[in-house]
Amino acid sequence: MFRAAVLSLAGVALATPAAARPSTPGSNPIIRDRFTADPAPLVRGNRLYLYVGHDEARGKEMFNMREWLAYSTTDMRHWTFHGPIMKATDFKWASKDAWASQMVFKNGKYYFYAAVEHDKTHPGKAIAIAVSDSPTGPFKDARGSALVYNQMTPQGPHTWDDIDPTVWTEGDGTSWLIWGNAKCYIAKLKPNMVELDGPIREMNVPRFEEGPWIHKRKGIYYLTYASIDKKQGPDERIAYATAPKIAGPWTFRGDIMASGKNSFTIHPGIAEFKGKWYMFYHDASLTIGDEKGALGRRAVRIEPMYYNPDGTIRPIPHTDAGVTASAKR
Ligand code: FUB
16 A cells, blocks of 8 residues: 555655665765754755754664754765764753754854653653754753743644744744644744744644645745655655745645655755755665664655746655756656
8 A cells, every 4th residue: 555655646756775776975865874864954155054863773663863963065965974963961851852853044043943852841742942153063952941842732632742843034034933743833933033922823734744844935935744644655745735925824735755765754854055946855765784774764865856837846756866866857
């Protein structure tokens, strides 16, 4: 059922195992010496920074994510490793789980929003925020407490609905925090970026599972996310919706990417860099030594992203070549 679902998405093909082919710089997966997940790109001038969670699950362990790593590139093919930028436990109130994150630049500072597990004072997942003068740190906890914790969203169906933050800043400087699992939430941020400024509302988009990512192109707002449609298969795919304003109304546009090989999760991160658009995501096709890809051993990948004249996003295949493909789809 899963394979049929994957093949049914127009133009989508599964990649062959990473270990079975030589590595051209920039081909998929882009990082092969560590397992990485939840890619979050940030463009600053001539350089694209990439923040990922470090997957360290052993055997059948589900997730073991203790830290976030930073990479950067100027050509999308050669990546510089900047090391771990933070551990989940650098937030003194957090107990574990360096889950999905996004780095944003505002007010001359780098703000790192990330999902972590809160300690027993507020059981469940929470959103942390750290700040630095540099995209590679050092970072420090910007509040000394969670920006969002589980009890702030009582409408959530479980204790892990407050994950996967993405931040969008409007042309007038107003910033919005969007996040969620099973429910997609939105709240305004104060100009200081570290406090909410108003109520938490829900964004009702079909099949929403997790991993929201906001971008804007030619006046259209895009909310891209990991979606679940049990009729299509058991694993997450990437779907999106569009809107004329960040406040909506959002129009569902369907799936643009099939499930990743071996991976229940898939996590979109989108950036325009040097005039081209890219979709960052992960699957679990990488093998390192005797450790095969798995739910908690994922690998970050990138595909070029193309739009139709009406602004809709063309289906994005999983490819081995990734950004090194010579032909435009
Ligand atoms: O990597 C841990 C969690 O799995 C992330 O927060 C979700 O987006 C999913 O990828």
